[in-house]
Amino acid sequence: MTAISNDIEGKPLPLLLQRNALNYGDQRVALREKEYGIWQSVSWQSYYNHVKDFASGLKALGFGKNDKLAIIGDNRPEWLYAELAAQSLGSIPLGIYQDSILTEVAYIINHSEARIVVAEDQEQVDKILEMQTELPLLEKIVYTDHKGMRHYEDEALIYFPEVEKLGMEHQRQHPGEFEKTLEGLRETDIALISYTSGTTGFPKGSLLTHRNMLKMALNLHAVDPKYENDEFVSFLPLPWIGEQMMAVSSALAIGFTVSFPEEPETATADLYEIGPHVMFSPPRVWEGLSRSVMVKHLDASWLKRVAYRLAMPVGYRMADFKFAKQKPPFGWRLLDGLMYMLIFRALKDRLGFGRLRSASTGGAALGPDVFRFFHALGVNLKQIYGQTEISGISCIHRDGDVDFDSVGKPIPETEIRIHNPDPSGVGEIVSRSPALFQGYHKNPEATQETLRDGWLHSGDAGYINESGHLVCIDRISDLMRLEDRTQFSPMYIENKLKFCPYIVETVVLGHRQPYVTAMICIDFKHTGKWAEDRRIGYTTYTDLAAKQEVYDLIEGEVVRVNRSLPEGARIKKFLLLYKELDPDDEELTRTKKVRRKFINEKYVEEIAGLYSDRASLDIESVIRYQDGKTATLRTNLQVRTVKSPEEYATAGRVSWWKKIFGR
Amino acid sequence: MSQLEVQGLRLSFGGLTALNGVSLSVKSGEIFAIIGPNGAGKTCILNCICRFYQPEKGKLVFENQDISHLAPHKVARLGIARTFQNIELFQGMTVLDNIKLGAHVHLRSGFLAGGFYYGRAQKEEMRLRSEVEDRIIDLLEIQAIRKKIVGTLPYGLQKRVELARALAMRPKILLLDEPMAGMNLEETEDMARFILDINEERGVTIVLIEHDMGVVMDISDRVYVLDFGTKIAEGVPEEIQHNEHVINAYLGGSDAAFSKLGL
Numbered sequence: 059m060t061a062i063s064n065d066i067e068g069k070p071l072p073l074l075l076q077r078n079a080l081n082y083g084d085q086r087v088a089l090r091e092k093e094y095g096i097w098q099s100v101s102w103q104s105y106y107n108h109v110k111d112f113a114s115g116l117k118a119l120g121f122g123k124n125d126k127l128a129i130i131g132d133n134r135p136e137w138l139y140a141e142l143a144a145q146s147l148g149s150i151p152l153g154i155y156q157d158s159i160l161t162e163v164a165y166i167i168n169h170s171e172a173r174i175v176v177a178e179d180q181e182q183v184d185k186i187l188e189m190q191t192e193l194p195l196l197e198k199i200v201y202t203d204h205k206g207m208r209h210y211e212d213e214a215l216i217y218f219p220e221v222e223k224l225g226m227e228h229q230r231q232h233p234g235e236f237e238k239t240l241e242g243l244r245e246t247d248i249a250l251i252s253y254t255s256g257t258t259g260f261p262k263g264s265l266l267t268h269r270n271m272l273k274m275a276l277n278l279h280a281v282d283p284k285y286e287n288d289e290f291v292s293f294l295p296l297p298w299i300g301e302q303m304m305a306v307s308s309a310l311a312i313g314f315t316v317s318f319p320e321e322p323e324t325a326t327a328d329l330y331e332i333g334p335h336v337m338f339s340p341p342r343v344w345e346g347l348s349r350s351v352m353v354k355h356l357d358a359s360w361l362k363r364v365a366y367r368l369a370m371p372v373g374y375r376m377a378d379f380k381f382a383k384q385k386p387p388f389g390w391r392l393l394d395g396l397m398y399m400l401i402f403r404a405l406k407d408r409l410g411f412g413r414l415r416s417a418s419t420g421g422a423a424l425g426p427d428v429f430r431f432f433h434a435l436g437v438n439l440k441q442i443y444g445q446t447e448i449s450g451i452s453c454i455h456r457d458g459d460v461d462f463d464s465v466g467k468p469i470p471e472t473e474i475r476i477h478n479p480d481p482s483g484v485g486e487i488v489s490r491s492p493a494l495f496q497g498y499h500k501n502p503e504a505t506q507e508t509l510r511d512g513w514l515h516s517g518d519a520g521y522i523n524e525s526g527h528l529v530c531i532d533r534i535s536d537l538m539r540l541e542d543r544t545q546f547s548p549m550y551i552e553n554k555l556k557f558c559p560y561i562v563e564t565v566v567l568g569h570r571q572p573y574v575t576a577m578i579c580i581d582f583k584h585t586g587k588w589a590e591d592r593r594i595g596y597t598t599y600t601d602l603a604a605k606q607e608v609y610d611l612i613e614g615e616v617v618r619v620n621r622s623l624p625e626g627a628r629i630k631k632f633l634l635l636y637k638e639l640d641p642d643d644e645e646l647t648r649t650k651k652v653r654r655k656f657i658n659e660k661y662v663e664e665i666a667g668l669y670s671d672r673a674s675l676d677i678e679s680v681i682r683y684q685d686g687k688t689a690t691l692r693t694n695l696q697v698r699t700v701k702s703p704e705e706y707a708t709a710g711r712v713s714w715w716k717k718i719f720g721r
Numbered sequence: 722m723s724q725l726e727v728q729g730l731r732l733s734f735g736g737l738t739a740l741n742g743v744s745l746s747v748k749s750g751e752i753f754a755i756i757g758p759n760g761a762g763k764t765c766i767l768n769c770i771c772r773f774y775q776p777e778k779g780k781l782v783f784e785n786q787d788i789s790h791l792a793p794h795k796v797a798r799l800g801i802a803r804t805f806q807n808i809e810l811f812q813g814m815t816v817l818d819n820i821k822l823g824a825h826v827h828l829r830s831g832f833l834a835g836g837f838y839y840g841r842a843q844k845e846e847m848r849l850r851s852e853v854e855d856r857i858i859d860l861l862e863i864q865a866i867r868k869k870i871v872g873t874l875p876y877g878l879q880k881r882v883e884l885a886r887a888l889a890m891r892p893k894i895l896l897l898d899e900p901m902a903g904m905n906l907e908e909t910e911d912m913a914r915f916i917l918d919i920n921e922e923r924g925v926t927i928v929l930i931e932h933d934m935g936v937v938m939d940i941s942d943r944v945y946v947l948d949f950g951t952k953i954a955e956g957v958p959e960e961i962q963h964n965e966h967v968i969n970a971y972l973g974g975s976d977a978a979f980s981k982l983g984l
């Protein structure tokens with residue numbers, strides 16, 4: 059283990075903060091937030107002081123051991139102050155996704171029995187005030203941004219710095235109390251309830267202890283080391299276990315700097331300014347980045363475009379050497395070095411990856427094409443596999459042992475087994491480790507179902523391949539069979555489709571049906587740009603998604619994907635949805651995973667259309683906005699039938715000359 | 722007490738009388754809306770106040786000072802800022818540069834000092850930048866576009882940048898000429914919120930010309946109705962909504978008036 063002394067083992071998270079404050083004081087930066095266009099730093103000492111003041115303030119408000127504190131808002135230092143403050147008092151923090159709609163927010167606050175909620179700004183406060191009559195246990199709403207709050211006179215409201223002021227007063231009256239409370243904490247205390255809006259039903263809250271979170275951070279660190287001088291940009295929702303893993307437990311254990319973007323919209327620019335060493339993101343972030351590179355290079359100057367097209371094949375070739383664990387011949391290495399100087403270095407820098415050392419993806423499966431793309435650029439991207447229930451991670455790729463269909467090997471102290479494997483070795487993935495959760499909050503049935511004899515049953519189908527890597531196929535409940543018993547994984551096909559820059563989301567169907575079909579959501583930004591370049595006029599998303607030209611474009615992509623699929627699993631029909639899938643409509647989880655069951659129920663007509671002979675359907679659909687308003691949308695939806703790939707002319711051979719120098 | 726007094730303003734273009742003895746008085750700290758059909762002379766009043774137009778008759782008094790014959794840049798320095806009906810930004814410059822230009826009247830360093838960018842000029846620039854960030858960009862939520870070229874921005878955002886530039890003049894009174902024109906519902910709501918924030922948090926007096934009656938009736942303290950260069954009504958929004966003259970003269974029939982006056 060690098061740079062970590064053993065004295066942190068067994069410590070609760072607030073004590074790690076205290077240790078960092080003692081060791082680094084004001085010398086090192088713990089948090090950084092961009093405000094007023096300037097990066098404002100918070101030292102470890104001042105981080106600790108804020109936590110101490112806020113915790114004492116909560117105490118003065120009568121908040122204490124085992125009480126629950128809900129936190130909702132964008133990533134800001136106050137989010138972490140509130141979380142650590144609650145932990146310091148032996149009370150339990152929990153995060154709510156900031157884009158949650160009213161009913162979701164109310165459900166989680168009630169289910170967790172939170173007495174105080176920390177809400178970032180007017181928008182979040184409004185959500186809570188609107189549901190106030192249904193939140194009998196809620197006593198105080200702490201807000202951190204006073205903008206627009208001048209007319210709010212609700213007695214439950216209190217401004218974050220006011221609580222800190224109360225805390226300072228409390229400390230004067232009870233000196234030493236805070237430190238004493240810290241000493242009373244045990245590593246087996248609950249540190250966090252992590253609510254996951256699973257792909258089915260109501261969110262479940264996983265109870266995680268300090269030991270769980272620290273063990274996970276240290277075991278991950280052992281195989282994917284991070285250093286004190288590292289930079290990390292926290293731009294994904296903090297209620298997500300992956301962000302907790304990096305911005306809270308890993309940062310506290312290792313002492314690297316966490317930076318928060320100015321606004322969610324500026325995240326890309328802020329990422330570029332910080333140039334992080336460590337990054338952990340779900341597939342949709344990587345997919346988004348690869349899509350934008352592929353689309354934007356078309357707009358670059360002629361020279362840059364040609365350089366990009368010359369360089370990518372070299373990068374892909376180098377990536378393939380790496381996956382095959384071969385040493386690339388000297389000629390290829392020389393060429394790659396040249397391409398690095400010519401374009402890869404500049405491109406990585408533009409993406410903010412100039413210093414990136416540890417890049418990983420997790421939370422869902424990343425398609426092999428996107429994975430290869432980043433390795434071609436020279437980004438050492440690794441897959442992580444894990445669940446919230448095991449504090450986020452159980453497997454990761456090791457350096458030099460990366461391939462695109464596995465999720466790597468278990469981290470230390472973690473065991474992975476295949477439960478009830480079939481003859482080919484495929485079965486349910488089960489795991490156990492010191493990071494295993496304590497059960498679901500107030501949900502013993504679900505706990506019993508998931509946690510059997512100390513093993514976490516993931517519900518994922520997978521197997522262990524010959525090199526000892528875990529391969530995760532799909533959710534067991536998602537594996538599909540056609541009428542003729544041909545088995546296929548919808549996720550695999552979806553990921554192939556999503557590599558296309560014009561497709562942002564897709565749902566592949568076909569369970570107990572004669573053939574495979576897909577409902578596709580186009581990427582509005584990139585497809586819109588494509589249409590503009592070709593002078594195709596459009597008004598809204600719905601309009602664009604109904605254009606013949608767009609259908610033709612996507613048909614080409616579907617055929618491309620079909621060529622790489624076995625005949626039985628090829629997509630026979632597809633349609634372009636008239637709206638993007640959205641968590642507000644319950645079509646996606648808050649972490650943007652597709653909720654198949656819900657989609658099957660909601661898009662009955664559309665799905666029936668895909669399995670009928672009709673070429674178009676009249677659809678009426680209700681769209682819901684975040685504030686609860688609804689609107690009805692009427693549209694004529696086309697269903698496109700795809701012929702077998704052989705029937706499409708392979709457009710002749712495009713000369714290499716045209717490929718590189720053409721538009 | 723009244724901050725801005727307009728007395729007997731008269732303006733004509735050739736034979737066409739645009740303003741015919743308009744008098745109005747704006748109190749310090751209020752939101753004062755001017756409404757009226759197209760060509761009623763609303764923008765002319767603003768142009769006279771900013772001294773783009775020279776009225777033939779009448780007097781303009783701002784904070785007890787007669788500004789009827791002051792040059793436009795001097796009026797600006799007194800604290801009267803405005804936005805335009807059609808966006809008048811420098812399309813090829815960044816948002817930040819456009820905003821900073823608004824503060825130009827308050828900058829002291831000269832051409833040479835600014836060019837060499839040393840000592841006082843540098844300090845002044847830094848101070849301005851932090852003021853812009855702190856008091857304007859944050860307020861109007863335009864962090865994500867501060868380095869963008871104005872011409873590439875959508876219309877709604879350009880309107881917001883124009884408001885930002887007017888704010889950079891550190892105005893005491895802000896003249897807004899159709900700030901919500903051409904905006905969708907969400908953009909309109911945002912703009913209304915910004916206007917209220919500026920008015921209530923900064924204590925800036927607002928003179929607002931707007932056709933969106935929903936907004937006007939919602940946020941104004943007083944409404945002034947103009948038709949063919951003369952006043953036909955003045956009062957709080959509820960009065961105006963039920964004023965017979967307004968309903969007849971301004972909107973033609975009572976049926977149309979109900980929808981257009983946000984009743």
